[in-house]
Amino acid sequence: MTRVVFLLVPQLHLLDLAGPAQVFSTAAAHGLGYEIGYVAEQEDVPTAQGVALRAATEWPPLSPGDLVVVPGWRSPVLRAHGELSAATLERLAAHHAAGGTVASICAGADALGRAGLLDGRRCTTHHDLQDELAHRYPRASVVHDVLYVVDDRVVTSAGIASGIDLALHLVAVRHGPAAASRIAREMVVYARRNGDERQTSAMLRHRAHLVDAVHRVQDLIDTRFTRRLSLTDLASASGVSERTLTRHFTEATGLTPLRYQQELRVERAEHLIAHGATAEAAARAVGFQDARMLRRLRARAGTSTANG
Structure with missing residues (x-):
């Protein structure tokens, strides 16, 4: 059983969360062994689209085979948005250090940067935020205009809908491309896209x-x-x-x-x-x-x- 834990940050974008969550819940329905959880620093989490979400405030036990995902939040700039405590950032770093995978969608890459997970690694984010991410984390190598980047169990993706591409990729790595294609078909995804495809068609x-x-x-x-x-x-x-x-x-x-x-x-x-x-x-x-x-x-x- 693979546990997928979404770390919810105030003002998160619903599609940043819902897209990959749908992929993993569909995978679970096909018997691929996923258990999904949601954690936050407070029980009630406001979203950018106005719907409040409720999450656990206690982290479940995690193993090296588990995945932590940080969806992005509304942020014309990264600075002064998406605040997380030092303890939460330490949890992200500790999960990776223990052999686990940490992923982000859109502005969620900033949380990985604050946790030190982007240093010395290739990464990406939404095209509107790439230059700022590179400025904030000069030890990171920000790849422009790609859908997602995988580097040593740190997986970063572009904005919003690209979280679906990222999640399908992770399913394909663990269970094969046929399983990912079956999930994409059930979700009526037009095409499975590779990570190096451009963010805008x-x-x-x-x-x-x-x-x-x-x-x-x-x-x-x-x-x-x-x-x-x-x-x-x-x-x-x-x-x-x-x-x-x-x-x-x-x-x-x-x-x-x-x-x-x-x-x-x-x-x-x-x-x-x-x-x-x-x-x-x-x-x-x-x-x-x-x-x-x-x-x-x-x-x-x-x-x-x-x-x-």
Whole structure:
């Protein structure tokens, strides 16, 4: 039996807690041997979403095979938020020193930092907090724009929904990828993501604009990016001319509609390759005739990243 203990901090985000808790409770329902507990420094714990939670104030006995998870809390900055007593931080450090695993979601990484668990280790957190985490813990190596990082039984993840990815990874490590996939399927998770995948998908990175016509075209491309899409059809869907669409789309996203579709294809192909598909199979699955164009676009993206 593996005990999973969530350390609840005032103003925690519900999804930071509920996502991984659902993974482990579903695993328990499948007979994988998980027992879930919740501890805090006070019985009643307010959340960022306004629902109060109740937790035990006494820690259960922990063994090296057990897991402690610190969900994140509402925090535009890490400093002066998520306060925990020295005794609680010592418990986190002691569990790890005894051979146990300690994990965090989002701002929860700050608690691990205060416990000394990030020193000399790779870690990550929400993209809005990564620079501050690196400044607060200069002995840590903060990895930017990844979903989660595992380093010597210290597991840190990005914001909010990435806690599900982290928990599925831990289940896969202990029980195999088939068990994790079965849980993800039951939870209606769209895709199991690896830790080194980017925190924001291409479908989200280019949405920070207010042009309705461009959003309509992006909606269409998002759902049909594996198909051949003509500029004429896209312009018709947006209600503007081809020339106007290209101009608005480029101004809003920095890409032409074709380059946006290609970025979606490449990102999805890389996901398939990371999960065992060949480059040829991945290329065909996302709409390329063969892997040559995929390799060319991946090489161009790598060059752009290096130059950026």
